[in-house]
Each structure stands twice: as C-alpha cells, then as structure tokens.
Amino acid sequence: MKVHVLGTGRSVPAHCLQSAEIDCPAHMKDRIDVVGVRQRYVCRSETQIDLAEAACAKALTDAGLKAEEIDVVISAASVPYQLIPSTAPLVMRALGISDGTAAAFDVNSTCLSFVSALEVAARMIEGGAVRHVLVVSSEIASRGLPWTTAPDVAALFGDGAAAAVLGAAPETSASEIKAVRLRSYPAAYDACGICAGGTRFDFETDYQGFKAHSKFSMEGKALFRLTSQYFSGFVEDLLTQAGWDQSDVDLVVPHQASPAGLEHMIRHTGFDRNRVMRIVEDYGNQVAASIPFTFDVARERGLAPAGTRVLMLGTSAGVSFGGAALVI
Numbered sequence: 423m424k425v426h427v428l429g430t431g432r433s434v435p436a437h438c439l440q441s442a443e444i445d446c447p448a449h450m451k452d453r454i455d456v457v458g459v460r461q462r463y464v465c466r467s468e469t470q471i472d473l474a475e476a477a478c479a480k481a482l483t484d485a486g487l488k489a490e491e492i493d494v495v496i497s498a499a500s501v502p503y504q505l506i507p508s509t510a511p512l513v514m515r516a517l518g519i520s521d522g523t524a525a526a527f528d529v530n531s532t533c534l535s536f537v538s539a540l541e542v543a544a545r546m547i548e549g550g551a552v553r554h555v556l557v558v559s560s561e562i563a564s565r566g567l568p569w570t571t572a573p574d575v576a577a578l579f580g581d582g583a584a585a586a587v588l589g590a591a592p593e594t595s596a597s598e599i600k601a602v603r604l605r606s607y608p609a610a611y612d613a614c615g616i617c618a619g620g621t622r623f624d625f626e627t628d629y630q631g632f633k634a635h636s637k638f639s640m641e642g643k644a645l646f647r648l649t650s651q652y653f654s655g656f657v658e659d660l661l662t663q664a665g666w667d668q669s670d671v672d673l674v675v676p677h678q679a680s681p682a683g684l685e686h687m688i689r690h691t692g693f694d695r696n697r698v699m700r701i702v703e704d705y706g707n708q709v710a711a712s713i714p715f716t717f718d719v720a721r722e723r724g725l726a727p728a729g730t731r732v733l734m735l736g737t738s739a740g741v742s743f744g745g746a747a748l749v750i
Contacts (some may be wrong), residue, residue, distance in 0.1 A: 425544040425588055426597035427750065428487065428554070430718040431480025432584040433473050434463035434705070446573050453574040458681030462580025462706035464564040470503050473583035474560035475516040481556065481585040482517075489517040492587070493552035493694060494525045498539035498559045500532040500709045500739075501566075505619065513558060520639040533677050533738035534604065535559055535710035536584075537746050540734075541602040558585040559710040566616055567636045575640050578680050580706030584714035596729055600747040601664035605656055610648050614640035646686060648741055654690045656743045657735065664747035671697065671730055671747075677736030678702035678712045681726045687735070699725070712736070726750050 440461045444454055465473075471563045474497070482489060495517075497510035510526035529539040536559045543555035560583035567576035591597040616636035617623065625632045661668060674693050676684060681702055688695050699716050708715055713734050728750060735745040 423544045423548040424591045424593065424595075424597075424598045425547045426595065427748070428587040428589045429481045429483070429485025430584065430586045430714065431477045431482075431484055431722055432582065432711075432715045432718040433476035433480070434582045435465040435468045437464055437466045438462070439464050441577065444573075444577065446569065450573045451478060454577040457574050457577050458703060459578055459580075459706045460703050463582060465562050465581050470499070470509070470560050470562050470583075471512050473518050473562075473581070474509075474513045474558045474585070476556050477560065477583040477585040478513065478517055478556055481558075481587050483588075485552060485587040487587060489519050490523065491555045492517075492519060492524055492554050494543065494546060494555045495519070496539045496543060496555060496557045497526075497528045497532070498557055498710055499528070499561055500534035500535060501561065502528060502530070509560075513560075531604070531738055531742060532677070532740060532743070533709050533712065534736050534742055534744035536586075537602065537734060537736065537744040538604060540586075540588070540599070540746055541604075544599050544602070544747045547588060547590050553589060555588045556585060557588065557714070558583060559714050560653070561709040563707065563709050566637050568639060570637070571587040571637070575638070575642070577705045577737070580708055582705060582711045582715055584711045584718050586714055586717070590603075596619060596749050598749050600666070600749060601657070601660060602744075602746045603660040603663055604742060606740050606742040607648060607652065608740065610644055612637045613644040613648070613741055614638070614739045645737070645741065649686065649737060650690060650715040653737070653743055654692075657691050657745065660720045660733075660745045660747065666703050666731065666747060668692065671733045672731045673720060673726055673733070674698045675713060675717045675732055675734045676740075678705065679705075679707055679737065
C-alpha cells in the first residue's frame, strides 16, 4: 500500500516511578527487581485522554498538519476510557476537531491494537476514501495491576501514549507499507487478561466474581511456550509476504512486553540485537502504546530516516501475533 507515516508523537505522565520506590512487602522485593524494568511512568492526575491529546498534538506538528485536516481518528488501545461510547470521539473532541468533519472509532486487539489500526487506516487511504488518518494508542496500564498477588507481573507495566498520522505516499516515493500480518491462537485465550468489565461477570448478581476478576492476570509460561512454538514461523511468513529476507530489515520495532520477552524474541527469530529497538527498561510495557511509542523514540533518535525498512512485531492477549513491514 502506497501509504506512509507523515508524523509521530508520544507522551508520558509527569510522575516517574523507580523500581526502588515501589512499596511492597520485603519478601516480594526480589520478584520486582528480577523483572528488569528500572522505571516506568504512571498517571497521578492525568487521564487517558490527556495522554492521547498530547501525543496527537505532537504527531500533527511533526506531520505539518492541523487537526481539522484529519479525516479519521482511530483509538487503538487495549482498555478504553469507558465501555460506551468508544474513546476516539472523545480524543477528536479534545483536539478541537469540529463535529461532523471526521469519523472516530476504536480498534482493539489489545497489545497489537496499533498494528491492527495501521492496516485499517492504510486500506482506507489506499482506497481513496480519506486523506489523513490519526491513530493513537493511549494506555493507563497502572490501573488494575495485581500488586498484591503478582508484583513481578505488575512491575512490568507503565503508562503512556503514542500517535501516528498516516497519508498517501507519492508514487515517486519509496515509502510504502509492504505487509501487515495478524494471526490468532485462541486456544490460549485465558493465558492473560482482565475478565471483569464486560458482560462475563454481572456486577449486580455476581459482585464477588466481578471484583475477583477486575485485576490483570497473566500465565507467563503458557505465553512463552506458545511463542516458542509459533512466533519464529510467523515472522518468516510476514517477511515472505513483504518480499524481504531477514537481512533486508534495518530496524525491528517490537512490542516491549518485558526484558525477558525481548530476549526470548531475539533468540527465536535470530535478529541482530543491534537492530532491535529496546526501551522497556525505562518505560515498561505500555500495552498497545508500546509499539508506536518505541517507533517514535526510534525516529527521534535518527534510527529511522527516509528509506529505512522497519519491521514492527508483537504478541497480544487473545493470543495473537502481529507485525507490519514498512519502508519509511
């Protein structure tokens, strides 16, 4: 698809929480230290919409566009601001986009929401329906973490938002989206998630069940087994779809699931670690915001100049694998 990234931006809350500052029982402190995340940013007064607005404003500035030039706003987050309505209209309102001048909707495939929304946006642009699409992933992961039962899981996550503006690439430009691939393995559906908040547990008739399942849970070993079995093959298929060999990839932008998860991915895919973006130690797992946030950091550091062949990769609850091959 002759679609390219016009601009990106990111935002974090004001408060940075160091691992040494985390208040937990002494016998659990070691479990936090071994996860390898030194610090993460957490919301104190900011809202999910505040983070989204700040990231979008930076992406628009980077793209050289005004908010009113956006045709579609897509919120690509794992957890919405509220169940109904969707989050995107509220982001649209926060940006000052006039009523009736743009569409706004949500795309949710948990940690892979940005990749899913990227394909939706690109196909809308490629089809000629719209000119500019703003995709934003804003997450307050610090809500609903299992600090009392699984501090080593809770210590992985951080809050943040990232956005990207997409538009049609000139025919003379090398920029394009070569491939997007998503595959799901629902046999492992229960390996991680937050079970309450939807229709599964009724707040009125099953309050205890609702409360017991309102925190995030994860079976790390089950996820590692699944990725060990299938992920390298998935990456090979994505590269084939893009018409690339592994050596063609200049930069890998992975979901920052965890320090151990990144090592796991590097071992099983064989990518040169010097080509893999890694920021998890300083920001934690920002859920759906992780991939676009990392991509924006790469662009800011000058690691993704024009012509760079970028491979976005990740896994998500569900369980799903996803990736996108782009020429910037």
